Amino acid sequence: MHADDTPEPLRGIDLLPLPPFPAGLAAELAGRLSRQVGLPVRVLGGDLLGDGGAPAPVARVPGREQADADALLARLEALPRVPGRLLLGATAEDIGNPVFTFFFGRARQHGHAALVSLARLAPEAQGLPPDREALLRRAACESLHELGHLCGLPHCADTACVMRFAPDVEHIDVRGAGFCAACAARLPAGLAGRG
């Protein structure tokens, strides 16, 4: 992606489920995200973060049952960049870092790889009965939010915009599922199409 006014058109999104990931969920998330962004979303297979042998161990946040979000993101960013495509890693594990207690997702503005965690998006995390639809809806919204960061967008003050910062799941549910007009205008061709 480019930070200037004429960003490179996006051709698609690569979704990389990081094992262990619930069976079938990656394909469902890809389908929903694809409808939302109006671009093809391809599910990548295999352990791309491993070394071809045993899966590479995921760095942990000391003292917590969490994967280190920064370490995971760095590994995603180390994968070769594919022109016209953005990489979205998805994990079922809770993620954080030594500074923040948790993240829903991580991305660097103008980067090419982002990370989302489904751990706190599932209704079970709030003590509620499982609801796959709610989980998918939240996961797609959070994915879109992180993809927005990759396209250079900061957080947005518009309560209806998907780029509004959400400190908890309730805020994810309340905010809109698409980009506001101001944010959409700053996106590359392709991504702002729907949502």
Add this chain to the structure above:
Amino acid sequence: MSEPRPDGQPAKAPLSMLVVDDEEIVRESLASWFREDGWRVDVADGGAAALRLAAANAYDIALVDIKMPRMDGLELQARLAEAQPGLTVIIMTAYASVDTAVRALKAGAFDYIVKPFDPDELLHLIGRACQQRELRSENERLRQSLEGAAAAGEIIGDSPAMQRILETVRSVGPTDATVLVQGESGTGKELVARALHAASPRRYGPLVAVHCGALAEGVLESELFGHEKGSFTGASASHKGKFEQADGGTIFLDEIGDITPRMQVDLLRVLEERAVTRVGGKAALPVDFRVVAATNQDLQAKVKDGSFREELFWRLNVVNIRLPPLRERPGDVRTLAQHFLERFARSMNRRGLRFAPEALDALAAYAWPGNVRELQNAVERAIVLAKGPVLGVADLPLPVQQQPPPAAPAGSLAEMEREHVRRVLAETRWNISRAAAILGVDRGTLYHKIERHGLQRPADAR
């Protein structure tokens, strides 16, 4: 311009933050988190680097780790407060304890937060800090507004000329019309500007005064229009100009007759476009301001001799207020002197002070080349020097003392009687018994004379 803030509210300009922590991961995590929210963030790995940054840049909020080698967070907090008194400091600590909280708050910190940060908690803390800053600046605006309202009451004078000026302030104040105030030094031009601002719907916005004559051209340009970082040697940080600071309020351009021809062109452009371009900047920033300009020079003469642009003169001279010198309204000298006496007596806690009649005569006879400001200084000086409750001629400045005795006023016997009764009443603050005793008449006779001469008890004598 419109970046979001962490509290979810749109702001006109990005807020700025200084993050100080010896751990790189803390600095970088916080910096990226706040940058995503549209903040301008600088980071420092310790107290020395933080103080260097604070010397060159203005910040809204500083997040400071409490435990750092060489200079701990509490010491840094105190030194940052000296460098930037308005800075909001939040202390970061790895361990929550009452002792830490008490020490941080006693040292003047806004609050403290425990690592690792819960995003929701951090968001609320920063939101509260932003709200407190907003309240503080609103409080400052209100204080200025009150001062402005008080300024209207400071325009003193019974003379027809001053009454006309007060009427103009009342009628023009609520409009957005540009006003040019002309008058000699010390006649109270800034007071009129404050009164105009106080009478306008902009009174809750800022009133920003710029003394144009005191600044060299380059400095004035940067002062008025602001500059971008690196636009000239020494421009180590971006700077908001006075026009931007006056957004939503009034800008008072004093000594406007002293600005250079180039500045006249730049100023004319800003007044026409209602937008400013910072020195070294590219974009014109729209600003909502009202202009009150003032000068002690004859601007029309300067237009004629070509040293002041005619277009700028007409832009400024939409409404003209000419403040007469005090020598043209000698009748106001006693009223003003009495007003200053009461004001200074209050502030110096010396109640019961009064002028000796000869002292008032001497004040009234003097020409006051320095106008109201000189009179004000003379009264203040007399109060400081006076040993007792009566301010005599000897307490006045030498030039006032050395005035020839005032000539007896020409006029009819009735006029002379009216003036004498008015003066005695003023000197006794309308104490009828004392005034009657001084005049050698009984109270009934004095009431009769007051009614016959149409004398009115002033509001401050009630």
